[in-house]
Amino acid sequence: DAKTTQPTSMDCAEGRAANLPCNHSTISGNEYVYWYRQIHSQGPQYIIHGLKNNETNEMASLIITEDRKSSTLILPHATLRDTAVYYCIVRRNFGNEKLTFGTGTRLTIIP
Amino acid sequence: GAVVSQHPSWVICKSGTSVKIECRSLDFQATTMFWYRQFPKQSLMLMATSNEGSKATYEQGVEKDKFLINHASLTLSTLTVTSAHPEDSSFYICSAHSSGEIMETQYFGPGTRLLVL
Numbered sequence: 001d002a003k004t005t006q007p008t009s010m011d012c013a014e015g016r017a018a019n020l021p022c023n024h025s026t027i028s029g030n031e032y033v034y035w036y037r038q039i040h041s042q043g044p045q046y047i048i049h050g051l052k053n054n055e056t057n058e059m060a061s062l063i064i065t066e067d068r069k070s071s072t073l074i075l076p077h078a079t080l081r082d083t084a085v086y087y088c089i090v091r092r093n094f095g096n097e098k099l100t101f102g103t104g105t106r107l108t109i110i111p
Numbered sequence: 112g113a114v115v116s117q118h119p120s121w122v123i124c125k126s127g128t129s130v131k132i133e134c135r136s137l138d139f140q141a142t143t144m145f146w147y148r149q150f151p152k153q154s155l156m157l158m159a160t161s162n163e164g165s166k167a168t169y170e171q172g173v174e175k176d177k178f179l180i181n182h183a184s185l186t187l188s189t190l191t192v193t194s195a196h197p198e199d200s201s202f203y204i205c206s207a208h209s210s211g212e213i214m215e216t217q218y219f220g221p222g223t224r225l226l227v228l
Contacts, residue, residue: 034216043115043204043219044155087154096143096162096208099217101155 004088009106018075020105022088025069032093033064035073037084038104044087047073051093083109113139115207117220124195125228131191132223134205140185141207145217146178149202161188195227 005023012018024033034049048055048062050071055062061074075082087104091097114137124130134144142163147155159169159180167180179191188207192199202224206217 036219038155041202041222041224043117043206043222046216046218049216096160098145098157098160099206100157101147103154 004090004102006086006088006102006105008103009108011108011110012075012078014080014109014111015077018078018082018107018109020073020075020086020088020107021070022073023070024088024090027068027090028092030092031090033062033068033071034089034091034099035060035062035086036089036099036101037082037086039081039084044101047086049093078107078109080109080111083107113137113207113209113218115141115205115218115220117203117205117223119223120221121224121226123226123228126196127194129191129193130195130225131189132203132205132225134188134190134207134220136186136207136209136218139207139209141188141209142185143208144182144188145206145208146180146188146190147204147206149204149222155204158190192225195225197227200225200227 032049032051035047036044038044050062064071085104085106116135118133144161146158149155158173159167161167161180161182163182169175182188202222204222206219
């Protein structure tokens with residue numbers, strides 16, 4: 001699996017947009033970018049994924065650069081409940097491809 | 112979204128005993144389930160991949176005779192920690208692979224916290 005690089009930690013004010021960057025410079029053409037988050041003492045929660053186009057769902061937006069070497073997860077209006085560790089993972093989108101978790105970014109939403 | 116449950120949510124046992132953890136996909140069929148382990152302040156580490164009706168595939172360094180995995184149906188996989196020792200104390204998390212119409216992804220259970228005394 002291609003490796004990803006994320007900042008260790010970030011802070012964001014409540015109500016503001018949280019922008020979490022991820023570098024994946026060795027991503028292959030058939031690998032997708034997935035984002036999960038893990039709130040303390042819980043299992044990871046799927047957020048969003050994409051291949052090359054920008055994606056948006058009810059939780060977040062995913063912006064992928066044209067060369068696909070980096071991406072940004074955007075939480076448009078962060079709340080205290082968004083405090084978690086966010087994992088950016090690249091993975092082929094078929095079959096039983098496993099997820100390999102890195103260290104992620106610890107996002108703290110500040111009141 | 113798809114729901115995955117785990118039981119028990121936490122367990123305390125004596126050293127040398129065996130502990131079974133169940134992982135269920137509640138509203139979808141999962142041909143593949145994954146088992147992870149997470150130590151404090153660390154990331155999730157994949158232990159094994161469990162395919163329904165066949166033997167599990169273990170990651171390097173994970174003892175298959177110690178961590179027994181059974182995936183007898185499309186909605187249930189079990190992990191048994193045999194002869195548990197204090198160093199096996201950890202947060203065990205399962206995920207189930209959903210091959211749905213919209214997307215293919217993994218859904219995670221809430222985790223089981225194991226404490227071996």
